Amino acid sequence: MALRTPWQQIVAGLEAEGIPYVFGLPGSAKQLYDALYDSTSVRAVLVRHETSGAFMAMAFARISGQVGCCFGCPGPGVANLVPGILEAWSGCTPVLALGVRASSRTYGMGAFQEADHLSIMRPITKWAVTVERPERVGWALRRAISLATTGQPGPVYLELPADLALEAVEMPEYRPAERAVRPAPDPDRIERAVQLLMRAERPLLVCGGGAILSQAYAAVERFAESLGIPVQVTPAGRGIMREDHPLFAGLVGLYRTEYPKSVYEEADLLITVGSRMEEFQSGVWHYFPAQAKFVQIDIEPFELGRNWVPDLAIQGDARLTLERLTGAALRACLTPNQARLADLAARRSAALAQMEADAADDRVPVRGKRVVRAINRVFGHNTILVKENGAQDLWAYYWPYYQVLDPGCVVPPAEQTAMGFGVCGAIGAKLARPDRYVVCTTGDGAFQMGMHELPTAVQERAPVTWVVFNDRALGWPRWTQRTALGGRVIATEFAATFDFVAVARAAGCWAEHVEQPAELEPALERARRANDAGQPAVVDVQVDSEEHHPGFEEFHRLR
Known part of the structure; x- marks a missing residue:
């Protein structure tokens, strides 16, 4: 005592x-x-x-x-x-x-x-x-x-x-808590899942945030590689697998691009692990593969059947359940479908080539897709992506324009998408892993809700790079005003705003403004070098506000 x-x-x-x-x-x-x-x-x-x-x-x-x-x-x-x-x-x-x-x-x-x-x-x-x-x-x-x-x-x-x-x-002396008590799955339900896998020709695994929380990185990769099953993710599940892996097949819902959409829609067995498949992930609950059977794995019984009703529900920890499922499937002699793997590889390669051509767009103002591709090239491996959720920085969600190259290297907002979360959260991410680069993609609206923390990054010696997609507007609601409300634009455009470069420099950060596509990568290189020297950085990019991924527009036709 x-x-x-x-x-x-x-x-x-x-x-x-x-x-x-x-x-x-x-x-x-x-x-x-x-x-x-x-x-x-x-x-x-x-x-x-x-x-x-x-x-x-x-x-x-x-x-x-x-x-x-x-x-x-x-x-x-x-x-x-x-x-x-x-x-x-x-x-x-x-x-x-x-x-x-x-x-x-x-x-x-x-x-x-x-x-x-x-x-x-x-x-x-x-x-x-x-x-x-x-x-x-x-x-x-x-x-x-x-x-x-x-x-x-x-x-x-x-x-x-x-x-x-x-x-x-x-x-009394403090006794540390017993942590991470994880329930294993019902063996009978694992066997039923194996039977569904045996009958499926085009199974698909979708990982949500529960897979990250379970630290199921190795379990997901082994499941996918052992059985030849492509993996997609929700924003919260992003980072469960490196995105240059041949079996990674993009994001779901609002965030899907053409190749991920085709893989998802052709699935005849959908397995979700650690995801509620909420409104944005499920396409307002419209994006369900026709004729697919559905297996839902979740640690929380309240989530089972909360949205889509599963053909088989398995309560269990994501990592433990996938480990058991992989073992049972291998004992049942399931093997990868080589013809399907070859088809997926060809389509994936075509998607990457199409992205590279599209991201090279050199129009002015700078396109958001070009910005995220440039970040990926300049910062590369060993980089944590911290995201906001605005109309133009949303390009960071659209694989393969940005590819997460190392497991565990994404911080997304959750479904509240509170503006300023990523701008501030980037500092917490850097303190968690000072050995990694941390890049936050943010619109100018969200940046204004968090830029008061730039001095905190300087003070804490947390060299983060913030890339501001600046269209001087609240771009997403303004897009809705223009496209769905007959151009009745109100309270979404900043007639007066901050000089972000001047503010950043005053706080002790390195900062630069970019208007031309050719200026983008050199500016990002200088930001990275500032981070290497221990200085936070802000790259303020004047971006186009009109172009959005077709998946963005498709999703909004459902709402």
């Missing part, structure tokens, strides 16, 4: 759990941060806004496989965490949010910054709790981390009343 305050016990718990960062900013200096001052292994990352801290924690968790931690002071501080915690809830990402509640002596009396935080957080967390007794804080932290990381992962919220948080009491 040791005499500690609850905050000191929290810090001891974070140290024991191996959580290296707390993303946030202090309100009262006595709460949490004074305890962090004495820690040698947990570092406070000072953000400019609490929402940014939650975004950074989510991106850190995605890349590191560790729990991300953020902090909000009472009232508005905790409320500012909500967009990031909502995004983590949507993306099933293990984030620990810490907060301070008004003093137990005055709560309910109109105390300063008094608010019912639990009512805010309960709908968007797996668990939200106020620790009412100082000596229970270790139990609460351990419980929170266990819940955040087991089953279907997700965010949790733990708060301390301001007075009790500073009360020193005898604390």
Whole structure:
């Protein structure tokens, strides 16, 4: 037993759990941060806004496989965490949010910054709790981390009343949480899946974020290679396989290009693992392969049959289930269909050649497709792509214009697509993997929601490159106004905006503006060299706002 305050016990718990960062900013200096001052292994990352801290924690968790931690002071501080915690809830990402509640002596009396935080957080967390007794804080932290990381992962919220948080009491030694308890699949259902595989001629595996959360990288590749089955991904599942792999076949739904569309539509057995197949992934639930059987694998029973009704539902961890399924299929002597593999290879090669010709478009303003292809060429391997979700930076989703060349190297927003997530989250990704390049693709609208964190990147020695697709507009809603609303454009064009290069330079970043296609790759090369020297970089590209991938327009005809 040791005499500690609850905050000191929290810090001891974070140290024991191996959580290296707390993303946030202090309100009262006595709460949490004074305890962090004495820690040698947990570092406070000072953000400019609490929402940014939650975004950074989510991106850190995605890349590191560790729990991300953020902090909000009472009232508005905790409320500012909500967009990031909502995004983590949507993306099933293990984030620990810490907060301070008004003093137990005055709560309910109109105390300063008094608010019912639990009512805010309960709908968007797996668990939200106020620790009412100082000596229970270790139990609460351990419980929170266990819940955040087991089953279907997700965010949790733990708060301390301001007075009790500073009360020193005898604390038991902190015991780290039991993490990542994973359910294995029902063997009978695995055998039924093998029977479906035996009857299928054109099976297809679609991986969602659950495959990433399960760390199923090797299991997915072995399943695909052993059985000769192409792999597609949702945005959340991107990074489960290197995208220059011959069996990688692109993204689904809104994000599909011509080759992925053909592979998907011809499938006679659709196997999804770790995906809800939500609105954007499923084409508003219209994009289901005609006549295909459907196997759904998910760790969370609530998700089974939530949208499309499966012919076979398997509850289980993604990695464990694919390992069992691969083993059972090999015992049943299933082998790759060589004729199909040859056909897929030829079509894939044609898709790559078509992309290269298309991406070489040298019209002005610069085309978004050319920007993402140039990023891919200049930064290459060992690069983490952090994405926003705007109309022009959406080209980064369209394989093969951008190809993720290493597993685990993508940070997407979840289905909330909160603007500014990628801009801020890129810093968390870089802190998770300082050995990799980190490139964030963002529109100018989203960049304006997160560019206040450029000094944070400088301060934290986190050399990220932000590539801004700048059309001086909120491009996606303006496109809808022009195409679906008869040109009734309102509140989507920036008549006045920032000089992003000047802002970036003032914050200590390297920065350059690009208007001509020929300027693009040299500017990106200079940004990469700035990153090599430890300096964050901004490349502000004046882009065309009119051209979108045909899949973008096809999807919108369904809505």
